[in-house]
């Protein structure tokens with residue numbers, strides 16, 4: 001049975017039981033009282049009858065026969081015993097009389113002494129009897145003057161009569177009445193309980209349905225409805241509960257739709273808690289928004305990649321992954337992160353994708369590649385990883401319609417479902433990252449181009465201004481030399497004058513290639529001015545730099561510059577100075593290289609001059 005119903009019926013039964021008990025006790029008490037009163041009256045009457053009979057016997061002289069008189073009276077219905085005892089005065093006047101007429105017990109004695117009647121119940125609860133011991137008091141009033149026969153003062157206790165009467169019939173009547181009352185109360189209780197059960201049924205059923213519906217709601221299922229059975233408050237509760245459930249479902253559905261739009265993928269809520277899942281997705285989106293704010297404030301694309309790697313590791317618990325950056329122009333793919341290690345070698349894919357980014361299926365198709373069931377989907381997935389039964393999921397990061405980077409998750413088959421579940425949220429992160437990465441890359445390339453000379457593709461003077469101090473401090477820290485080579489084409493003005501400015505530009509472009517080809521990749525070739533070039537030879541002392549300068553001079557001398565339809569020979573002059581021998585400050589060494597170049601021009605051009613103190617001493621300290 002249901003708890004509420006049990007409680008109410010138990011309470012009602014208890015009340016009924018208590019009521020029965022009270023009624024029974026009250027009935028018994030009143031029956032007892034009634035029985036005593038009736039018996040008292042009955043015995044008083046009998047006592048009076050005996051007195052009159054005894055007086056009559058005395059007057060008619062038949063007092064000797066009083067014994068049989070008393071026996072006859074005692075046999076009257078309702079009386080069990082009638083016994084007369086003599087008082088002390090009568091005993092003195094007439095002797096002690098019959099044996100039965102002597103005081104038999106303490107009650108007799110106390111009545112004879114006090115002159116007060118005693119009425120009491122005897123015989124126990126199962127066979128109750130009423131005993132009355134009533135005194136006969138001498139009086140001159142009334143029908144007969146007692147004092148005529150008894151020479152005693154008025155009000156003397158002449159004797160007493162003890163009568164016992166059975167009250168068994170009263171007990172039976174009481175039991176009958178009480179039984180009837182108990183049965184009536186029990187009947188009333190049964191009818192009340194049945195009625196109450198019927199009355200409680202809708203309440204209990206509604207409460208049960210609400211309980212089931214609330215349990216469902218706690219588990220995220222708001223589809224349960226409660227039947228409205230009555231038109232009273234219970235029915236109203238059911239209707240209002242349904243309205244509440246519908247309201248929540250409606251609002252939750254709207255929140256869910258919005259969340260679906262934000263995540264751009266319908267989350268799989270099957271068998272899961274809708275409310276908890278939605279709340280978790282919203283929290284996830286808040287984290288995505290914070291992530292977006294953080295990456296927008298980051299300086300470089302590398303920092304953004306680092307944050308993506310932190311999200312993968314800390315939020316999604318993925319420790320094995322790759323992040324690739326696509327260079328669409330060169331069609332190469334750079335590994336920016338492998339298992340949280342920046343700029344690590346390609347590990348989870350075949351190395352070939354580095355030189356051919358289209359080898360990566362995600363780059364080629366621009367779609368997510370799910371290798372959680374079949375690793376053969378992408379041929380570039382590392383054969384070694386596949387042999388270890390690793391699976392993968394590659395998510396392209398689309399920047400303005402093309403793949404800018406790829407995030408590859410690598411996991412065990414047992415983790416496949418978990419990875420599938422977190423995919424929508426990860427995609428939300430990547431969607432936020434895409435425009436930011438694009439902006440960072442654009443900024444980087446703008447910055448790069450602002451530091452480059454557009455015509456020759458060499459670094460420009462602005463670059464030098466930015467990095468000069470860094471170059472010197474690097475050399476100082478690593479205790480390595482550095483030589484600056486200042487170069488200038490000889491008689492370049494006539495080229496412009498004779499062949500035109502475009503021809504002059506072509507000569508400068510070809511010269512830039514010659515310069516670049518004759519130095520190491522780590523050296524810096526800078527277009528310093530119009531036809532003036534600076535080469536920073538890192539970790540190179542002046543002796544070694546002299547050889548490089550000579551090699552360049554010779555290469556320029558041998559080169560045939562294509563100008564218009566014809567070819568042209570040109571020479572170049574160079575001046576060089578080194579750190580730390582010639583100067584300690586970058587701009588000082590540069591100045592000395594320039595002074596040496598001037599000396600080379602002065603010395604007849606097409607030559608290399610190494611700085612020496614004499615070139616500057618006339619001009620004083622730098």
Ligand SMILES: Nc1nc2c(ncn2[C@@H]2O[C@H](COP(=O)(O)OP(=O)(O)OP(=O)(O)O)[C@@H](O)[C@H]2O)c(=O)[nH]1
Pocket residue numbers: 488489490491492493494496500501502503504505508529530531601605
């Ligand atoms: N076509 C072209 N000419 C340039 C550029 N920058 C500077 N020039 C020219 O380079 C010439 C430099 O001439 P000058 O400084 O007189 O020296 P030069 O004729 O090379 O003779 P020396 O340096 O003394 O051997 C000038 O005519 C400039 O106009 C450029 O970007 N393109």
